[in-house]
Amino acid sequence: MTREEQLKREYENKLHALRKEQDNCRHEWGEAKYDPEIKREPYGFKTVGQGSHVWTEPVGYHDVEHKRWSRTCKKCGKVEYTKERVATKYEPKF
Numbered sequence: 001m002t003r004e005e006q007l008k009r010e011y012e013n014k015l016h017a018l019r020k021e022q023d024n025c026r027h028e029w030g031e032a033k034y035d036p037e038i039k040r041e042p043y044g045f046k047t048v049g050q051g052s053h054v055w056t057e058p059v060g061y062h063d064v065e066h067k068r069w070s071r072t073c074k075k076c077g078k079v080e081y082t083k084e085r086v087a088t089k090y091e092p093k094f
């Protein structure tokens with residue numbers, strides 16, 4: 001076995017062990033924190049080309065922030081993400 005194959009096997013074994021540990025963990029979640037996902041997205045489409053050979057191209061790309069929250073298990077280190085929210089508090093209305 002080459003050094004590279006050996007490293008790959010070690011890595012896969014460790015990853016497998018971690019997944020197993022995380023699957024069997026009775027998670028103890030830390031506090032949820034705002035952890036937005038930044039995606040590079042195209043904007044402002046324009047038409048380019050000539051005659052029957054036209055297509056659209058974005059004017060440019062920019063980073064778009066998508067609302068997301070994460071929480072990390074204090075025991076196994078698993079990280080979970082969510083984009084969903086629920087109302088947790090009601091206040092009296094007069």
Ligand SMILES: [Zn+2]
Nearest residue numbers: 025027073076
């Ligand atoms: Zn856990």
